[in-house]
Amino acid sequence: MRYAMAVDTKKCVGCSDCVVACQTENNVPIGFCRDWVVEVMDGSYPQLEIELRSERCNHCSNAPCVRCCPTGASHIVEGGIVLVKPTRCIGCGACIASCPYDARYPHPKGYVDKCTFCIHRVKQGMKPACVAVCPTKCMYFGDLDDPNSDVSVILKKRKSKTLIPEAGTQPQLYFLI
Amino acid sequence: MATRRQFIRISAIGAGAVMAGAAGLKLLASDLTEGQKATLAALTGRTPTYCEVCFWKCAGWVYKDEKGSIKKIIGNNEDLNCNGRFCPRGTGGVGMYHDEDRLRTPLIRVEERGKQSFREATWEEAFDYISEKIKAISAEHGPECIALFTHGSGGKYFSTLLRALGSPHIAAPSYAQCRGPREVAFQATFGEALESPEPLDIRDTKCLVLIGSHLGENMHNGQVQEMSDAIDKGATIITVDPRFSTAAGKSKYWLPIKPATDLALLLAWINVIISEELYDKPYVEKYTYGFEYLKEHVKNMTPEWAYGITTIDPTVIRETAREMANASPAVIVHPGRHVTWYGDDTQRLRAVAILNALLGSWGRRGGFFRTETFELPEPPHPAYPTPKRTWRTEFPDLYKLADTVLANGVCDATVPDPSRNCKFQAWIVNGTNLMETLPNQENTLKAIQALQLLVVVDTMPMEITGWADVVLPECTYLERYDDLRVGPHRKPQIALRSPAAEPSHNTKPAFYMARELAKRLGVIEYFPFEKIEDQLDWQLKQVGSSLEEMKRTGVKTFDRTADNLYFYPDEDVEFYTATGKIELYSTALEEAGFDPMPKYTAHEEPPAGFYRLNYGRAPMHTFSRTSNNPNLTDLMDENSVWVNPRVAKEWGLSTGQYVHLVNQDGRKSEFPIRVRVTERIRWDSVYMVHGFGHQEKKLRRCYGKGASDTNLITKVLVDPVMGGTGMRGNFVTFITDLKGEEVIS
Ligand code: SF4
Ligand code: SF4
Numbered sequence: 001m002r003y004a005m006a007v008d009t010k011k012c013v014g015c016s017d018c019v020v021a022c023q024t025e026n027n028v029p030i031g032f033c034r035d036w037v038v039e040v041m042d043g044s045y046p047q048l049e050i051e052l053r054s055e056r057c058n059h060c061s062n063a064p065c066v067r068c069c070p071t072g073a074s075h076i077v078e079g080g081i082v083l084v085k086p087t088r089c090i091g092c093g094a095c096i097a098s099c100p101y102d103a104r105y106p107h108p109k110g111y112v113d114k115c116t117f118c119i120h121r122v123k124q125g126m127k128p129a130c131v132a133v134c135p136t137k138c139m140y141f142g143d144l145d146d147p148n149s150d151v152s153v154i155l156k157k158r159k160s161k162t163l164i165p166e167a168g169t170q171p172q173l174y175f176l177i
Numbered sequence: 178m179a180t181r182r183q184f185i186r187i188s189a190i191g192a193g194a195v196m197a198g199a200a201g202l203k204l205l206a207s208d209l210t211e212g213q214k215a216t217l218a219a220l221t222g223r224t225p226t227y228c229e230v231c232f233w234k235c236a237g238w239v240y241k242d243e244k245g246s247i248k249k250i251i252g253n254n255e256d257l258n259c260n261g262r263f264c265p266r267g268t269g270g271v272g273m274y275h276d277e278d279r280l281r282t283p284l285i286r287v288e289e290r291g292k293q294s295f296r297e298a299t300w301e302e303a304f305d306y307i308s309e310k311i312k313a314i315s316a317e318h319g320p321e322c323i324a325l326f327t328h329g330s331g332g333k334y335f336s337t338l339l340r341a342l343g344s345p346h347i348a349a350p351s352y353a354q355c356r357g358p359r360e361v362a363f364q365a366t367f368g369e370a371l372e373s374p375e376p377l378d379i380r381d382t383k384c385l386v387l388i389g390s391h392l393g394e395n396m397h398n399g400q401v402q403e404m405s406d407a408i409d410k411g412a413t414i415i416t417v418d419p420r421f422s423t424a425a426g427k428s429k430y431w432l433p434i435k436p437a438t439d440l441a442l443l444l445a446w447i448n449v450i451i452s453e454e455l456y457d458k459p460y461v462e463k464y465t466y467g468f469e470y471l472k473e474h475v476k477n478m479t480p481e482w483a484y485g486i487t488t489i490d491p492t493v494i495r496e497t498a499r500e501m502a503n504a505s506p507a508v509i510v511h512p513g514r515h516v517t518w519y520g521d522d523t524q525r526l527r528a529v530a531i532l533n534a535l536l537g538s539w540g541r542r543g544g545f546f547r548t549e550t551f552e553l554p555e556p557p558h559p560a561y562p563t564p565k566r567t568w569r570t571e572f573p574d575l576y577k578l579a580d581t582v583l584a585n586g587v588c589d590a591t592v593p594d595p596s597r598n599c600k601f602q603a604w605i606v607n608g609t610n611l612m613e614t615l616p617n618q619e620n621t622l623k624a625i626q627a628l629q630l631l632v633v634v635d636t637m638p639m640e641i642t643g644w645a646d647v648v649l650p651e652c653t654y655l656e657r658y659d660d661l662r663v664g665p666h667r668k669p670q671i672a673l674r675s676p677a678a679e680p681s682h683n684t685k686p687a688f689y690m691a692r693e694l695a696k697r698l699g700v701i702e703y704f705p706f707e708k709i710e711d712q713l714d715w716q717l718k719q720v721g722s723s724l725e726e727m728k729r730t731g732v733k734t735f736d737r738t739a740d741n742l743y744f745y746p747d748e749d750v751e752f753y754t755a756t757g758k759i760e761l762y763s764t765a766l767e768e769a770g771f772d773p774m775p776k777y778t779a780h781e782e783p784p785a786g787f788y789r790l791n792y793g794r795a796p797m798h799t800f801s802r803t804s805n806n807p808n809l810t811d812l813m814d815e816n817s818v819w820v821n822p823r824v825a826k827e828w829g830l831s832t833g834q835y836v837h838l839v840n841q842d843g844r845k846s847e848f849p850i851r852v853r854v855t856e857r858i859r860w861d862s863v864y865m866v867h868g869f870g871h872q873e874k875k876l877r878r879c880y881g882k883g884a885s886d887t888n889l890i891t892k893v894l895v896d897p898v899m900g901g902t903g904m905r906g907n908f909v910t911f912i913t914d915l916k917g918e919e920v921i922s
């Protein structure tokens with residue numbers, strides 16, 4: 001099993017609903033976020049292009065944050081989801097420094113927090129909160145090992161990219177372009 | 178390409194901040210995060226509601242955490258308005274409930290207006306105070322001199338109160354400050370207004386033309402969802418906007434039009450569609466009136482003519498017209514929503530309607546569908562008394578086609594003027610921050626100063642509450658019942674709003690307030706049910722449902738009773754116009770003394786060194802209603818002024834710098850605003866998101882953040898047809914020297 005997510009940059013309107021839904025679903029404190037939206041603009045008036053991306057932890061297959069964690073709090077579970085065990089985390093911040101995507105934040109309660117692919121929902125057969133709420137339905141989630149999953153199907157159909165592939169982290173968050 | 182590259186994180190909140198101090202060393206007792214624990218506990222009970230963060234009224238479910246506090250709101254899958262997906266504002270609606278700056282208890286003024294010097298009062302005191310004043314005003318001036326301004330569900334009950342007292346003056350700023358010209362134009366053309374949600378069949382369209390709509394930035398939920406479906410199906414999007422909007426970024430064609438010239442483009446499109454015979458001939462022949470007049474009228478309005486006005490290349494005008502015709506009838510020239518721009522807005526929207534008619538999209542799949550609205554019986558009550566006077570008596574020859582009370586009309590008729598004998602003496606303002614909704618704040622203040630009574634009903638201490646004599650704190654939509662939602666859609670549907678929590682603090686629902694006032698004013702028979710639950714249950718039982726059922730389902734969908742969603746082939750359709758046809762040539766406009774077909778007139782251009790002030794929406798905010806919402810300010814807590822790099826260079830501006838804006842009449846922004854230098858805006862205009870620059874200190878999160886466009890709109894271009902207040906004729910320039918002024922950020 002290998003969970004992954006794909007975000008369609010052609011449909012995303014940058015509304016940030018995914019950000020609010022994640023905050024309310026996962027009790028992310030005001031002032032922090034597990035996912036965020038990036039706008040990249042290219043060109044000059046009137047020859048312009050915008051790419052909008054909803055970003056979060058890439059649940060990297062080769063995750064530097066896990067490797068550098070001194071306590072083992074950062075770990076990988078079935079399906080390749082990268083998690084932090086709050087009770088083991090000492091909040092040293094090594095993982096924050098090692099993540100090329102700026103995907104982690106220090107929770108005010110003293111541990112490091114990040115996207116969990118809403119594992120608690122996925123286990124109950126639901127989609128992650130951001131995927132479920134997105135008004136443009138531009139996010140796809142599922143198991144890459146299952147050829148019929150939403151994410152496998154869309155990745156077969158469309159061209160995609162990952163972010164900073166040169167970092168060698170093998171990210172599992174894909175952007176449809 | 179990659180000539181200039183900009184990279185911004187839209188959501189303001191930053192992840193990955195530096196770990197703060199020793200707090201980081203505390204250990205927790207469990208492996209699950211707080212969030213996961215709360216979530217698992219929460220999935221037990223849910224309460225149905227429909228959203229009040231904007232007028233789209235999506236139906237959803239409210240979930241609470243184990244402590245009973247409201248945690249999250251999720252869309253109802255059966256709801257036609259949202260299809261199970263709320264927009265960011267609706268999802269962030271929890272913040273409205275949790276906002277610690279909410280109004281908490283009734284307030285009565287102790288000092289002069291505008292100072293927010295109030296004393297706390299009991300509900301009884303507040304009601305007695307208001308009813309004594311209303312009695313005195315009615316006796317001396319007549320009940321017609323009481324007006325209601327409303328932009329919220331609670332307004333329903335106050336309007337019952339006013340009509341029971343004998344006043345017809347119920348005004349919604351959503352008309353003359355927003356979509357009124359569109360409603361009048363579509364009424365004149367198709368015999369029907371569009372209403373809300375608009376009957377746009379976007380999901381099945383092959384070509385969507387956005388002219389004056391920044392869909393995606395305005396989160397009209399169902400429409401954004403369907404635009405995305407249309408993108409999936411390969412529809413062509415054509416966007417006309419001087420600014421490279423989000424939608425422009427999704428478009429095959431972006432037409433970077435010179436501001437204030439849209440009508441010329443529309444006429445040129447009509448010209449191409451007629452002269453190249455691209456229109457839907459059988460449809461035009463069968464259903465429309467005045468085609469030959471129109472043909473003659475637009476004869477010289479060629480793309481070359483329009484080029485000189487709009488700066489849009491004639492080949493692009495032709496190509497886009499052909500794209501529309503190729504998709505016809507599955508094409509939508511979007512009617513927009515906030516359309517009060519230049520004072521000739523009804524005529525511009527007439528051109529939009531005419532274009533749709535020529536393309537045969539009205540009543541067709543992928544164009545405009547026929548809506549159906551569920552008919553709910555009203556609770557029985559005596560007939561309303563007939564008002565003796567209306568605002569029309571005061572403005573007999575003005576705005577002949579206005580079919581509702583104008584908010585600005587009431588405001589103008591409140592300002593003392595020796596030539597008028599009736600003037601308004603009392604206003605009740607429900608859920609609308611008039612200081613930010615009505616243009617020309619000075620005029621609004623003049624009116625307010627002339628009132629004997631100003632009652633403001635709101636959940637938040639907005640600018641307008643500072644001017645009230647009595648403030649009635651309403652509980653949020655998450656803490657109350659309201660009327661059932663029955664809006665028009667593909668199928669008739671009703672939705673229930675029920676309270677997920679008890680009203681916080683000493684707040685109350687509008688139903689209770691209006692009924693208590695009705696009791697004191699001797700019109701209680703108009704509120705036959707003591708409790709709104711009983712009224713809802715009574716209404717629902719009349720239509721074969723019950724409150725109990727609706728609490729389980731949230732929404733209930735019914736079968737269509739009347740006609741098909743689209744016209745049948747060759748169906749004989751009677752349109753509600755004087756000719757019974759779609760009027761390309763408007764007999765109603767002609768009769769009222771206006772141009773029966775739209776004409777382009779040039780609008781004033783910015784003087785040297787000034788830029789046209791354009792404004793719009795951000796997806797995470799609804800006007801000033803959300804600007805203090807903790808969840809949503811977390812995403813965007815101030816607006817910025819968009820400036821083209823060319824202009825920035827001239828003024829030496831750079832992104833992040835704060836400036837003041839000052840308009841053509843010397844009005845200066847109350848607070849400095851951040852500059853965003855971007856290629857996304859034309860060099861002849863600037864742009865900002867509406868709803869910021871709050872002057873009310875009690876709004877602690879948003880006070881002083883950004884600038885208010887309303888404050889800079891001192892010049893209002895009034896639409897003679899229906900009284901709409903055009904707000905896009907204002908020009909601003911920069912003050913770069915802040916003279917040591919402190920920036921709140
Ligand atoms: S909710 Fe969807 S459309 Fe909105 S920003 Fe997130 S991914 Fe984009
Ligand atoms: S994105 Fe960052 S936090 Fe997530 S797995 Fe990769 S390195 Fe770790």
Ligand code: SF4
Nearest residue numbers: 228231234235264267
């Ligand atoms: S569109 Fe958004 S704010 Fe408006 S009613 Fe729907 S969820 Fe609420």
